[in-house]
Amino acid sequence: MQGLLKLFSSKPVLPAVPDYDPVIRQLDDPEQVTIPLDYPGHIHYLPTVKVGDRVRRGQVIGRSRLGNCTLASISGTVRDITTAWTAQSVHSPAIVIDNDGTTAPPPEEMLDGPVPLGDPLGALARIREAGVNPPWRLSGRDYTDGTIANLPRIEAVIVTGIQEEPTILTSQLLLEQRADTVAEGLRRTRLLLPDARLWLTVPEQLFAWAETRFAEHAEIVTVPDKYGGRIERELVARLIGRRIPNRHSFISHGLIVQDVEYLVAMVEALDGKSPFLQKCLTISGPSLDQAITVRFPLGSSMRHILHSQGFNIEQFTRPVVGGPMKGGAQYSDLTPITYNSGLYLVAEDFSPFDPIAPCIFCGRCTRVCPARIQVHLINRMIEFDQIESTHHLHPEACHECGLCAYVCPAERPIVQLLHFCNHEMTIGERHVWSEGGQQ
Structure with missing residues (x-):
């Protein structure tokens, strides 16, 4: 009965932060960091160190084909070069560094002085050397086959x-x-x-x-x-x-x-002051009195970040890396956090009253869609294995912003179905059409 009532409930209010601490809290170095080397479709680093090497904070430990670097965020010993599940649910090669208490060099010693203002090539080289480029923003993709396109x-x-x-x-x-x-x-x-x-x-x-x-x-x-x-x-x-x-x-x-x-x-x-070794992240959630923003060494575990603020993963049913609209739920608090800006903690969780609740064609998903696609029709086609039939409705225009799922009174897995459809049609076994719906 409760599930049926939800079908006719009013449109929910989107999540927001009612109060927050304006101070960015600096976290101590963790006992261990895990630095992923692969961001599929964006960048791939090859390790420049081996197991047993001692590394200093700010030292290059991985380099892409274009010269983008990933750095050690703490000083210590390379414990392992293995694979790890990232916050994006990618099983990535990764470098594990144990903190051995080695004194880190001063930030100004990590880089070779400032870059002259009139030297654009030198500036680009420094940005890559300093690990500043987030993989999905600037040039630095991994072109493993053929020549690098201009x-x-x-x-x-x-x-x-x-x-x-x-x-x-x-x-x-x-x-x-x-x-x-x-x-x-x-x-x-x-x-x-x-x-x-x-x-x-x-x-x-x-x-x-x-x-x-x-x-x-x-x-x-x-x-x-x-x-x-x-x-x-x-x-x-x-x-x-x-x-x-x-x-x-x-x-x-x-x-x-x-x-x-x-x-x-x-x-x-x-300016030669410091490479990019630390990331800011906001911790928020409906059960928190105020949102907290912290700065932590790249590759710190979710557990280290939570414990630093007095939280335990057992207090929450679902930790979401990112935010409530586009974030990804995590199954382990050992997940390494790198280029993520949010951690959304859900204390109470619920499940749909049916594994895949029936669509009542209310149209809320379509009305709220910023890409203006026929979400409800596409979802029904995917659900009944008619993926090829979605071609003319252009599911590839989906932002995966989550608005459709958030307003769905039946709590259907709309975004997941659209993601599956686009994955299958672009790189999966059903790949029969390309970007933009062209045969």
Whole structure:
């Protein structure tokens, strides 16, 4: 009966953060870090160390074919080069480093001084050497077969001062607390890419403040609190006036989308102050009185991050890396955290009243879809193994933003079905059509 009542319940309110601690808390080094080497479709590092090697914090331990580097985030001994499940549910090669108490070198000793402002090639080399590039934003993909394709000229740069997920506060806090460094990063970007159009996105309530701080370096764009207005692909389409297919990288269309955190890291790397070794992450959830943001060494386990704030995974039924809309639930608190910005903790969980509850064709999913696809029709076709029939409805346009599943009164696994469909049609056994639905 309770499940039936949910079918006719009002549209749920999207998750948000009612209160938060503005202080970014610095975590101690963990006893061990696990550094993944593979981000499928984005970048692949080859190890430059072997088991038993002693490494220092900031030392290169992996390098991609294009020279992008991943670094040791703590000093210690390479315990193993093995495989590990990442927060993205990828079984990746990984380097495990045990903290042996070795004193880490000062940050300024990790890099060879500042890079001259008029040296763009030197700047790119330093950014790669310092491990600044998040794999899914800038060039550095792993081209294992054939020659490396030339990337198009960069025509636009979008620096995001606000995250997609309303429960993640890392960008906003850094925007406010590191404003001078952000301004310098925008200025450096102008110097490196003088012909590119440059935007900075900010929360609506910070527009007047951001205008006085950053307007001389970038165009200021406000982003609403509502999740639908924060979806990255939709925001990009609004700014550049055209849509980039979901399975195309931004860089392949002459566009860079870079978070404020990496802009700050870029400045520190170019100034010779520090490589990118630590990441900020917001811990939030419906049972938490306030959201907490921490800074931790890359590759720290979820357990280390939770314990540092007095949490135990047993207190929660579902830890979600990312946010409630696009995040991925984790089965173990030993999952290494690297380029993730949010940890959403669910204390109470529920299951649909049916393993796959019947679709009542209410149309909520289709009405809320930012890509304007016929979600309910596509889902029913997938459910009854008619994947090829979805071709003309363009499921490949799906952002996997989660809005459809969130408003579904039957709590159907809508996003999972769409993800399965797109995977099968692009790289799976059913691969019969390509990007954009072309035969």
